[in-house]
Amino acid sequence: MAPIGVDYGGSQAELPMARVYDLVRDRRVYTIDADKTVVEAARFMTEHNIGALPVVRNGELVGIFSERDIMNRVVAAGRNPGTATVAEVMTANPRAVDTEETVENCLFLMREFGFRHVPVCEGKAVKGLISLRDLLMRYVSQKEAEARKLAS
Numbered sequence: 001m002a003p004i005g006v007d008y009g010g011s012q013a014e015l016p017m018a019r020v021y022d023l024v025r026d027r028r029v030y031t032i033d034a035d036k037t038v039v040e041a042a043r044f045m046t047e048h049n050i051g052a053l054p055v056v057r058n059g060e061l062v063g064i065f066s067e068r069d070i071m072n073r074v075v076a077a078g079r080n081p082g083t084a085t086v087a088e089v090m091t092a093n094p095r096a097v098d099t100e101e102t103v104e105n106c107l108f109l110m111r112e113f114g115f116r117h118v119p120v121c122e123g124k125a126v127k128g129l130i131s132l133r134d135l136l137m138r139y140v141s142q143k144e145a146e147a148r149k150l151a152s
Helices: 038-048 067-075 102-112 134-152
Strands: 001-007 012-016 051-058 060-066 117-122 126-133
Touching: 038 051, 038 067, 051 126, 060 117, 060 126, 102 117, 102 126, 102 134, 126 134
Parallel strands: none
Antiparallel strands: 001 012, 051 060, 117 126
16 A cells, blocks of 8 residues: 655655545446346346446456446437347446555546446456545545544
C-alpha cells in the first residue's frame, strides 16, 4: 500500500491508503458470459439485485454491461433483447482497476470518466466490481465514525 502524507498540525504522519479491493473482497463476484442474451443478463441482474456486470469470455474481462446499456443500446435502439447478445451491446474493453489500486485513485478515475461501476481485476481475472455507491457508503461510514469520536 502506498502511504500518503497527512498533516497533523505541522507534523507529517504516514497513513496507508485504503485499497479498492478491501471494499469488495468479501462479496460474491457476479459476471456474465459475453455470449448470453440481453434477456438472460437482465434476468440475472434482477435476480441478484445488481445494476452492472463484468462481461467475461474464457474467464477474462472483455466488457461491462449495465442497466444503462439495456436502455440505450437495446430498448432505445429497438433491438430484440431475446436475440441480442451481451457482446453486441456491452461497453467493450472497459477501464478496470487493479486489486492494489487505492480508493482515492479509483474515485478519481470514476469522476474523470463518468463511470458508475469499475471492474476490480488481477490481470484479466475479475475479482470484484466497485460502484460509486460503495465509495459513498465508505465515505458516510468514515464521517459517522469521526462524528462519534468527536462526541465522546
